[in-house]
Structures are given as C-alpha cells and as structure tokens.
Amino acid sequence: MGKYMMKSLLQMIPVLFFISLIVFILVRVTGDPVALMLPETATEDDRQVLTVALGLDKPLYTQYAIFITSAIQGDFGNSFHYGQSALPLVLERLPASFELAAAAMVLAIVIAVPLGIWSAVKRNTFADLLISGVSVIGKAMPNFWMGIMLILLFSVTLGYFPVSGRGGITHLVLPAVTLAVGLAAQMTRLIRSNMLEILNQDYIRTARSKGLIELIVVGKHAFRNGLIPVVTIMSLQFTSLIGGTLITETVFAWPGLGQLLVTSVNNHDMAIVQAAVFVIAIIVILGNLLTDLVYRFLDPRIKYN
Known part of the structure; x- marks a missing residue:
C-alpha cells in the first residue's frame, strides 16, 4: 500500500507539469497581457517597460522556464487587480x-x-x-x-x-x-x-x-x-x-x-x-x-x- 501511495504521488509530477504547460499556453493565447493590464492612455514607453518587467520580451521557452521555476517555489506572480501575491489570495478563499x-x-x-x-x-x-x-x-x-x-x-x-x-x-x-x-x-x-x-x-x-x-x-x-x-x-x-x-x-x-x-x-x-x-x-x-x-x-x- 505504501508503494502504491508513493507511486501515485510521483505521478503527480508529470500531471502537474502538463497542466502548467496548458495554463502557460492558454494565458498567452487569450490576448496580450500588457494590453490587458495597461489603460488605453498608456504610451509606447509604458508598454515597453511593462513588457520587460513581465519578462515578455524573452523567448517563449525562456518565459516558460521562468514560470515553472517560480511555480515550483509557490510563486505565480502578483495580481495586478489586488496588488499582492496570487497564491496567498487563492489559499485564502x-x-x-x-x-x-x-x-x-x-x-x-x-x-x-x-x-x-x-x-x-x-x-x-x-x-x-x-x-x-x-x-x-x-x-x-x-x-x-x-x-x-x-x-x-x-x-x-x-x-x-x-x-x-x-x-x-x-x-x-x-x-x-x-x-x-x-x-x-x-x-x-x-x-x-x-x-x-x-x-x-x-x-x-x-x-x-x-x-x-x-x-x-x-x-x-x-x-x-x-x-x-x-x-x-x-x-x-x-x-x-x-x-x-x-x-x-x-x-x-x-x-x-x-x-x-x-x-x-x-x-x-x-x-x-x-x-x-x-x-x-x-x-x-x-x-x-x-x-x-x-x-x-x-x-x-x-x-x-
């Protein structure tokens, strides 16, 4: 029974990895995060600064590597709407x-x-x-x-x-x-x-x-x-x-x-x-x-x- 539980827990790793990949892709195809976060009055310089701050100027594989590395550490980024870390907000609910x-x-x-x-x-x-x-x-x-x-x-x-x-x-x-x-x-x-x-x-x-x-x-x-x-x-x-x-x-x-x-x-x-x-x-x-x-x-x- 112990071996079965250990095997099941280890199977979580590839499942969560696959889910992370799906989430990463869906976030990118839903629209430009910079355009969604900035107001209509934002300038091109504002867009460039936010793009660099979010790491969106890097290649997709680099963005995913940064995302999965942070996710493993429990860091999914900050909520721009609530102005705080996303994971504590989720756990709070x-x-x-x-x-x-x-x-x-x-x-x-x-x-x-x-x-x-x-x-x-x-x-x-x-x-x-x-x-x-x-x-x-x-x-x-x-x-x-x-x-x-x-x-x-x-x-x-x-x-x-x-x-x-x-x-x-x-x-x-x-x-x-x-x-x-x-x-x-x-x-x-x-x-x-x-x-x-x-x-x-x-x-x-x-x-x-x-x-x-x-x-x-x-x-x-x-x-x-x-x-x-x-x-x-x-x-x-x-x-x-x-x-x-x-x-x-x-x-x-x-x-x-x-x-x-x-x-x-x-x-x-x-x-x-x-x-x-x-x-x-x-x-x-x-x-x-x-x-x-x-x-x-x-x-x-x-x-x-």
Missing part, C-alpha cells in the same frame, strides 16, 4: 469553498442514501416512481435558476435567510441546498441502480434464507457492497465543487475560489487564474488518491501493487 462543498455533500448524502435504498427496495411501486421522477427533475434544474428561486422565496419573500455573503449557518443554507439538489438527484439514481443489481445477487438471497431481518440484509450486506461506485461519484463531485461552483458562488456572492476565478477571468488577472488552476489540480489528484484508500476500506479484496 479555499476555506470558504471547502465549507460550501462539504455542506452540500453532507446534505446530498443525507437525502440520497435513504431515498436511493428505499427506491430500490420498493422497486416499481408508487414510491419508486415518485423518487425517480423527483430525481430527474432535480438533476434537470440548473443551479443558477434554483439559487435565484430560493433567494426569491426564502430571502426576499419570507426573509428566513440572508440574500448573499458568508457568515453564520444561515448564510450557508441556501447555497448548500442549491448545490445539494443536483448532487442528491444524481446519487439517488446511482444508489438505486447499484442496489437493484446487488439485491438480486445469490449471497443476498442466501442471507434472506437464513432468516436475517431485512434491515441487516439491506444495510449491512447490500449497501456496503454498493458503495464503491457511489464513493467514486462523491469524490469526483466534491473535488469539482471546490473550484467548479462558479455560478452558485456568484449568485450568492459567496467569497470562495469559484467567485475569485470568475472575477479574475473578467479582469484578465492571469496570475490568480494560474495559481487557482494549480491548486484545484492538486486537490483533484489528492482526492483521487483518498478515494483509492476508501476503496480498500470498503472492500478488503482490493489490492494495490
């Missing part, structure tokens, strides 16, 4: 994104697990059809529309929750629900399909023939074996939530990494974009490694060589 992602994931699990199991156990009944139908609707609703509707109902009309911002638990409820609805819908369908397959296995029929109560058969024997695909989805969704909740964070003015990315792209603040992409990439890679460890816990038969 991470706790807010983690808080929102964790709340949405916990809420989605609380909703999806019992509904998915119940839908599978009550297959082809009214309860199953109702849960499946609601899941389809929940998955189909866009996050931005859901967020706006929740704000209009619970903030503007009823006044139960704040409209936007980050503060106490009341500020977290609406954005977490907005994200959790789509996640819960997807996970409910997945849990239902996995449970239906497992409930038809021979060992489940054997457990029932031994006289075990249905709660033990479903909860202990069936559900645990159906968790591996669910854990995969949870891992992928959680890591994507860290940097992918752009619309939701914008709608609720949640000061997370997603909102910072949107602002930085609009301001052409490429230093922050580069730092954010690297941080998100590392989170995704570590999340996948953690998922592999959870697999081993759920199914001891899984071996990593």
Whole structure:
C-alpha cells in the first residue's frame, strides 16, 4: 500500500507539469497581457517597460522556464487587480469553498442514501416512481435558476435567510441546498441502480434464507457492497465543487475560489487564474488518491501493487 501511495504521488509530477504547460499556453493565447493590464492612455514607453518587467520580451521557452521555476517555489506572480501575491489570495478563499462543498455533500448524502435504498427496495411501486421522477427533475434544474428561486422565496419573500455573503449557518443554507439538489438527484439514481443489481445477487438471497431481518440484509450486506461506485461519484463531485461552483458562488456572492476565478477571468488577472488552476489540480489528484484508500476500506479484496 505504501508503494502504491508513493507511486501515485510521483505521478503527480508529470500531471502537474502538463497542466502548467496548458495554463502557460492558454494565458498567452487569450490576448496580450500588457494590453490587458495597461489603460488605453498608456504610451509606447509604458508598454515597453511593462513588457520587460513581465519578462515578455524573452523567448517563449525562456518565459516558460521562468514560470515553472517560480511555480515550483509557490510563486505565480502578483495580481495586478489586488496588488499582492496570487497564491496567498487563492489559499485564502479555499476555506470558504471547502465549507460550501462539504455542506452540500453532507446534505446530498443525507437525502440520497435513504431515498436511493428505499427506491430500490420498493422497486416499481408508487414510491419508486415518485423518487425517480423527483430525481430527474432535480438533476434537470440548473443551479443558477434554483439559487435565484430560493433567494426569491426564502430571502426576499419570507426573509428566513440572508440574500448573499458568508457568515453564520444561515448564510450557508441556501447555497448548500442549491448545490445539494443536483448532487442528491444524481446519487439517488446511482444508489438505486447499484442496489437493484446487488439485491438480486445469490449471497443476498442466501442471507434472506437464513432468516436475517431485512434491515441487516439491506444495510449491512447490500449497501456496503454498493458503495464503491457511489464513493467514486462523491469524490469526483466534491473535488469539482471546490473550484467548479462558479455560478452558485456568484449568485450568492459567496467569497470562495469559484467567485475569485470568475472575477479574475473578467479582469484578465492571469496570475490568480494560474495559481487557482494549480491548486484545484492538486486537490483533484489528492482526492483521487483518498478515494483509492476508501476503496480498500470498503472492500478488503482490493489490492494495490
């Protein structure tokens, strides 16, 4: 297991190197950084001074060598919009994104697990059809529309929750629900399909023939074996939530990494974009490694060589 973890960590190096190359190229093709940073009234001398200061007068391979060397040291440059180093700004926003992602994931699990199991156990009944139908609707609703509707109902009309911002638990409820609805819908369908397959296995029929109560058969024997695909989805969704909740964070003015990315792209603040992409990439890679460890816990038969 230790060798597998070490191998996985070493594999991060070429992945991050490839990501750095993509980010470097995309920053260059989005436009001239000097033209984006300077006002329209800037002179040619101003352009020349900024070009030299940014190192853009050097060949591309030299620029990339400087960029990757600085990135390894945690230096992605300074944000011209915020006037400070980019990486600390990104790391400063991470706790807010983690808080929102964790709340949405916990809420989605609380909703999806019992509904998915119940839908599978009550297959082809009214309860199953109702849960499946609601899941389809929940998955189909866009996050931005859901967020706006929740704000209009619970903030503007009823006044139960704040409209936007980050503060106490009341500020977290609406954005977490907005994200959790789509996640819960997807996970409910997945849990239902996995449970239906497992409930038809021979060992489940054997457990029932031994006289075990249905709660033990479903909860202990069936559900645990159906968790591996669910854990995969949870891992992928959680890591994507860290940097992918752009619309939701914008709608609720949640000061997370997603909102910072949107602002930085609009301001052409490429230093922050580069730092954010690297941080998100590392989170995704570590999340996948953690998922592999959870697999081993759920199914001891899984071996990593």
